Amino acid sequence: MAVVEFTDTEFMICSAARLLEDRKTVFVGWGMPQVVAILAERLYTPHLVQLFEFGAVGPQSLTPFIRGTMGGPSNIYRSLQWINMNWAFSYAATGYIDYGMLGAAQVDQYGNLNSTFLGGTYEQPGRRFPGSGGGNEAASFVWKTIVVLKHEARRFVEKVDFLTSPGYLDGPGARERAGLPKDTGPWRVVTSKALFGFDEKTKKMRLLGVLKGLDPKEVIQGMGFTPLMAEKLLELEPPEDAELRLLREHIDPSGIIIRGEKMRAER
Amino acid sequence: MQGQVEVHFTHPDDFRRWVKENKSRDAVDKVMTEQEAVSRFVQDGAYLAYDFSSLTRGPQALIREIIRQRKRNLWICAEFTLHDSPLLVGGGCCTRIDVGFLGYGSYIGRAVCDGKVQVFDNTNGVLASRILAGARGVPFLPVRNFLGTDGLPHSGAKVINDPFTNDPICLVPALNPDVFMIHVHQADVYGNARIFGTNLFALEAAMASKRVIISAEEIIEPMEFRKDPGRTTIPFFLVDAVVHLPFGAYPGAMPGRYEIDLEHVDRLNAIQTEAQMQDHLERYIYGVKDHLEFLEKHVGWPKLKELMQKASIKEGYQ
Numbered sequence: 001m002a003v004v005e006f007t008d009t010e011f012m013i014c015s016a017a018r019l020l021e022d023r024k025t026v027f028v029g030w031g032m033p034q035v036v037a038i039l040a041e042r043l044y045t046p047h048l049v050q051l052f053e054f055g056a057v058g059p060q061s062l063t064p065f066i067r068g069t070m071g072g073p074s075n076i077y078r079s080l081q082w083i084n085m086n087w088a089f090s091y092a093a094t095g096y097i098d099y100g101m102l103g104a105a106q107v108d109q110y111g112n113l114n115s116t117f118l119g120g121t122y123e124q125p126g127r128r129f130p131g132s133g134g135g136n137e138a139a140s141f142v143w144k145t146i147v148v149l150k151h152e153a154r155r156f157v158e159k160v161d162f163l164t165s166p167g168y169l170d171g172p173g174a175r176e177r178a179g180l181p182k183d184t185g186p187w188r189v190v191t192s193k194a195l196f197g198f199d200e201k202t203k204k205m206r207l208l209g210v211l212k213g214l215d216p217k218e219v220i221q222g223m224g225f226t227p228l229m230a231e232k233l234l235e236l237e238p239p240e241d242a243e244l245r246l247l248r249e250h251i252d253p254s255g256i257i258i259r260g261e262k263m264r265a266e267r
Numbered sequence: 268m269q270g271q272v273e274v275h276f277t278h279p280d281d282f283r284r285w286v287k288e289n290k291s292r293d294a295v296d297k298v299m300t301e302q303e304a305v306s307r308f309v310q311d312g313a314y315l316a317y318d319f320s321s322l323t324r325g326p327q328a329l330i331r332e333i334i335r336q337r338k339r340n341l342w343i344c345a346e347f348t349l350h351d352s353p354l355l356v357g358g359g360c361c362t363r364i365d366v367g368f369l370g371y372g373s374y375i376g377r378a379v380c381d382g383k384v385q386v387f388d389n390t391n392g393v394l395a396s397r398i399l400a401g402a403r404g405v406p407f408l409p410v411r412n413f414l415g416t417d418g419l420p421h422s423g424a425k426v427i428n429d430p431f432t433n434d435p436i437c438l439v440p441a442l443n444p445d446v447f448m449i450h451v452h453q454a455d456v457y458g459n460a461r462i463f464g465t466n467l468f469a470l471e472a473a474m475a476s477k478r479v480i481i482s483a484e485e486i487i488e489p490m491e492f493r494k495d496p497g498r499t500t501i502p503f504f505l506v507d508a509v510v511h512l513p514f515g516a517y518p519g520a521m522p523g524r525y526e527i528d529l530e531h532v533d534r535l536n537a538i539q540t541e542a543q544m545q546d547h548l549e550r551y552i553y554g555v556k557d558h559l560e561f562l563e564k565h566v567g568w569p570k571l572k573e574l575m576q577k578a579s580i581k582e583g584y585q
Contacts, residue, residue, distance in 0.1 A: 134390065178435060
């Protein structure tokens with residue numbers, strides 16, 4: 001048995017990359033989702049077609065990842081098409097985009113996301129964040145939304161301070177009643193310790209597994225709601241050597257995205 | 268659920284009338300300085316949109332000129348606003364922001380918390396749809412996102428039952444900005460313009476806006492557009508001013524021409540307090556008379572050359 005060391009961010013990235021399917025399409029947001037998509041494309045899903053909201057379709061991003069330049073030439077290198085935002089979102093609105101990957105400051109048990117503000121009121125918030133960006137479009141239109149966020153109990157709340165991007169709203173059928181496209185919604189929540197899905201019937205969040213060596217009870221302790229539990233919890237494998245090598249040596253050697261809290265696990 | 272807030276809205280017939288009476292179809296030389304373009308076409312209280320971001324092909328030199336001229340009470344369309352909205356708010360120019368993505372640094376977040384600037388939460392897609400509606404000459408467009416959110420009541424959107432499907436549908440109001448500013452790779456003196464790479468809503472926003480200011484890396488011959496018309500982004504009759512501003516996207520990148528100056532961007536990211544903001548504005552904006560002096564005094568040729576050399580990917584940008 002060997003001990004492997006990694007950051008919480010590296011674990012989230014690897015975990016999310018393993019969820020994507022080859023020969024599918026994915027709506028990719030700025031930052032960590034880009035790194036997930038690049039890792040997946042290099043190791044697992046070489047035919048994945050990425051979509052960037054500002055109009056890059058099918059880019060084959062160059063690495064190392066350069067900070068601050070999602071729209072820059074190296075990130076949108078060798079795309080299939082360069083177009084604009086109204087057409088980019090149209091691909092998602094017409095059902096062509098299978099997956100979407102999003103971060104959030106808060107998530108509730110129905111997968112509703114807040115990336116707008118924390119505390120106070122809308123007019124006078126305690127802390128203000130960037131807001132939706134294109135997150136609302138991804139969460140509304142793609143077939144399966146993957147949420148990626150650091151595992152901190154305070155981020156899992158009974159009610160989000162502001163509903164920026166829709167999950168299952170207040171339960172089964174609520175998306176359709178609101179007028180959102182049918183059969184869409186959050187599919188997985190990837191955190192730095194665990195993986196969650198959603199119950200088919202109740203649309204409530206369900207713990208699917210935790211990082212190998214962690215105690216599931218401790219992992220869900222302090223969350224603002226008690227998630228459902230899968231009958232058999234998965235033991236999530238820590239990052240593979242090949243994944244870590246690619247991340248650290250090729251994709252993000254300066255550690256802009258992959259840095260984080262140190263973790264260790266046995267494998 | 269209906270958005271019950273103030274919206275920048277123009278009746279399509281009023282916009283058409285304005286176009287008829289104010290937008291010349293005559294191809295005349297519209298080249299002018301940034302001082303003249305901003306003082307003639309950006310009024311206090313104007314609604315301002317721009318394309319793309321402060322890191323990629325944004326009209327940064329024009330934004331600095333707006334701050335230098337101390338324009339007041341602007342309302343901005345903040346699709347990918349990264350470093351521009353903090354500077355505009357810090358300069359006292361902007362009091363309202365339609366948010367898509369409210370960008371970087373703690374300064375702008377704090378300005379919202381302190382009530383220095385009022386935000387209206389749309390989304391990137393909603394803002395793009397609103398501008399498209401403005402360009403189509405219709406009062407709204409129906410969309411199937413934004414539904415179920417807390418943003419909806421803080422925008423001007425409305426939900427009705429769609430007469431075709433009988434499902435709820437979100438109607439987003441058309442947006443016709445007073446001014447649209449875009450930095451392009453190439454333009455001619457009449458305002459025909461080309462950009463290379465992706466864009467947010469370049470043509471839609473140019474069509475939907477009352478005034479269009481173009482800043483260009485390069486001025487080319489009008490015949491070049493006719494030789495390759497598939498690559499024209501914006502035709503001249505939408506355009507009011509052409510400003511020749513090499514490095515006009517600095518400190519952001521101009522794809523295929525020069526890369527981002529990360530050192531300068533870090534200086535912008537580091538601005539937290541009001542004092543730091545005012546120091547920055549004093550040094551880099553108020554303290555120079557124009558874009559050229561800014562480049563000479565605060566950037567310099569060796570740095571510009573380095574940024575040009577870093578832009579080694581040319582495919583698709585020529």
